[in-house]
Amino acid sequence: MITLQNVTKRYGTFEAIQSISLHIKPGEIHGIIGASGAGKSTLLRMMNLLEKPDEGDVIINNKKINHLKGKEIRHIRQSLGMIFQGHNLVGNKTVFGNVAVPLEIAKVEKKHRTERVMESLQFVGLETFKDKYPRQLSGGQKQRVAIARAIVNDPKVLLCDEPTSSLDSTTTMEILEVLKQINQKLNVTIVIVSHEMDVIRSLSERVTVMADGQIYDVVDIKPTGVHKIKKGAATFVEQLKSGGDSNHS
Amino acid sequence: MIPIIPDVLVEYQSEIWVSIGESSIMVGFSVLAALLVGLPIGTFLFLCRKGQLLENRIVFSSLNLIVNIIRSFPFLLLVIFMIPFTRFVMGTAIGTAAATLPMMVIAIAHYSRLVEQSLLDVPKGVIHAAVSMGASVKDIIFKFLYVEARSALVLSMTTSTISFISYSTIMGVVGGGGIGDFAIRYGYLQYRTDLMVYIIIIIVIFVQIIQYTGITLARKIDKR
Ligand SMILES: Nc1ncnc2c1ncn2[C@@H]1O[C@H](COP(=O)(O)OP(=O)(O)OP(=O)(O)O)[C@@H](O)[C@H]1O
Numbered sequence: 465m466i467t468l469q470n471v472t473k474r475y476g477t478f479e480a481i482q483s484i485s486l487h488i489k490p491g492e493i494h495g496i497i498g499a500s501g502a503g504k505s506t507l508l509r510m511m512n513l514l515e516k517p518d519e520g521d522v523i524i525n526n527k528k529i530n531h532l533k534g535k536e537i538r539h540i541r542q543s544l545g546m547i548f549q550g551h552n553l554v555g556n557k558t559v560f561g562n563v564a565v566p567l568e569i570a571k572v573e574k575k576h577r578t579e580r581v582m583e584s585l586q587f588v589g590l591e592t593f594k595d596k597y598p599r600q601l602s603g604g605q606k607q608r609v610a611i612a613r614a615i616v617n618d619p620k621v622l623l624c625d626e627p628t629s630s631l632d633s634t635t636t637m638e639i640l641e642v643l644k645q646i647n648q649k650l651n652v653t654i655v656i657v658s659h660e661m662d663v664i665r666s667l668s669e670r671v672t673v674m675a676d677g678q679i680y681d682v683v684d685i686k687p688t689g690v691h692k693i694k695k696g697a698a699t700f701v702e703q704l705k706s707g708g709d710s711n712h713s
Numbered sequence: 714m715i716p717i718i719p720d721v722l723v724e725y726q727s728e729i730w731v732s733i734g735e736s737s738i739m740v741g742f743s744v745l746a747a748l749l750v751g752l753p754i755g756t757f758l759f760l761c762r763k764g765q766l767l768e769n770r771i772v773f774s775s776l777n778l779i780v781n782i783i784r785s786f787p788f789l790l791l792v793i794f795m796i797p798f799t800r801f802v803m804g805t806a807i808g809t810a811a812a813t814l815p816m817m818v819i820a821i822a823h824y825s826r827l828v829e830q831s832l833l834d835v836p837k838g839v840i841h842a843a844v845s846m847g848a849s850v851k852d853i854i855f856k857f858l859y860v861e862a863r864s865a866l867v868l869s870m871t872t873s874t875i876s877f878i879s880y881s882t883i884m885g886v887v888g889g890g891g892i893g894d895f896a897i898r899y900g901y902l903q904y905r906t907d908l909m910v911y912i913i914i915i916i917v918i919f920v921q922i923i924q925y926t927g928i929t930l931a932r933k934i935d936k937r
């Protein structure tokens with residue numbers, strides 16, 4: 465689905481990403497975990513070229529995309545959904561208006577838009593909120609609108625950068641459930657970045673553990689329940705492999 | 714109830730109406746210039762800033778400097794400084810039409826700065842989300858920036874318009890006329906203080922109406 469091949473990203477002389485290779489399989493939920501500053505966001509943002517690699521290739525569906533320009537890049541971004549820690553909704557647009565924007569950008573015909581927006585809103589359970597404004601919603605609802613907006617254009621991949629980091633644990637579980645549904649029912653590949661072990665563990669099938677701009681390990685796991693968080697790449701791996709409920713901190 | 718209009722105003726009413734007409738032309742064209750030229754320049758100024766979509770230090774610094782220079786000119790000096798240019802463009806440097814040109818120049822500089830500031834208040838995350846969904850610069854301007862900043866843009870326009878009214882009052886120096894010039898001519902040069910006071914009241918009422926309309930509209934369209 466998405467392949468990063470020896471990608472390097474520098475900010476000045478600092479190498480935020482050091483020659484990383486990573487393959488995201490079609491249909492999987494791939495977690496990326498690591499301490500703050502490890503380069504998780506940078507790696508994720510390379511997948512839709514929000515950051516261009518200084519070296520190496522980004523390959524989507526067997527096509528190198530890192531040398532594309534303007535319009536073609538925008539076209540690729542339109543086919544990849546993305547959500548963030550903040551909902552980043554437009555406060556002056558209704559829920560419906562917000563979700564409709566990607567369709568307007570992709571120049572989807574007007575007559576098809578309403579149906580697709582409503583489908584998307586139904587999927588996140590907010591169809592009755594379509595005429596509300598973001599300020600009238602709870603944090604979790606706003607994030608669900610952001611998810612609806614990210615999937616309205618039928619993306620094959622959904623990139624998530626700390627999507628639950630500003631939510632409480634109950635709301636986090638709700639959002640993770642929605643993401644699971646998107647993966648299973650809509651067959652969307654998901655890449656999720658988090659520094660929270662419980663989030664990664666309850667969702668992902670494969671986890672990339674990052675430290676200092678490099679991949680420390682890639683671990684296959686079966687998604688399970690909620691576990692406590694510990695810091696440090698080695699501890700992340702240890703917890704992922706062991707089932708993780710020993711040595712709570 | 715019959716409104717009580719002071720006799721002097723009735724006496725001078727035809728001249729007052731002409732003056733109001735001249736003021737309206739000067740302020741009206743300034744508003745138009747602010748919207749048609751100031752808004753795009755302010756938007757461009759914002760987009761060229763460090764960390765924004767069209768980041769460009771040279772373009773930003775140059776444009777920024779020009780706007781600052783125009784805005785720091787004492788307005789009366791700007792009008793006089795511009796006379797050769799005004800004459801070149803308008804064929805004359807005297808009269809309401811000629812006076813409108815320097816007004817438009819200051820209007821563009823004034824509003825573009827306020828537009829830039831208003832756009833700075835749009836949360837960065839909103840722009841990031843827009844970029845991530847493949848929006849073009851045009852999409853980002855019209856579907857995100859202007860939508861999110863719309864009440865600030867209206868309030869800025871209100872502030873600008875009120876400044877334009879103030880600027881317009883000195884346009885008598887180049888024969889621009891207008892209500893301010895009327896008040897100066899009678900109040901200062903002919904010692905008709907009563908007439909001047911009434912004119913000032915009329916201007917205050919105008920400003921109040923504009924302020925109220927602007928604030929009400931801004932509030933109505935703010936859904937955040
Ligand atoms: N635009 C930038 N300019 C300079 N340095 C940057 C920039 N973006 C990121 N970095 C640096 O690159 C490194 C990786 O950043 P990144 O945001 O990818 O980390 P992260 O793993 O997502 O951290 P967090 O958990 O705090 O979000 C950090 O050291 C950061 O300071």
Ligand SMILES: [Mg+2]
Nearest residue numbers: 504505506625
């Ligand atoms: Mg990050």
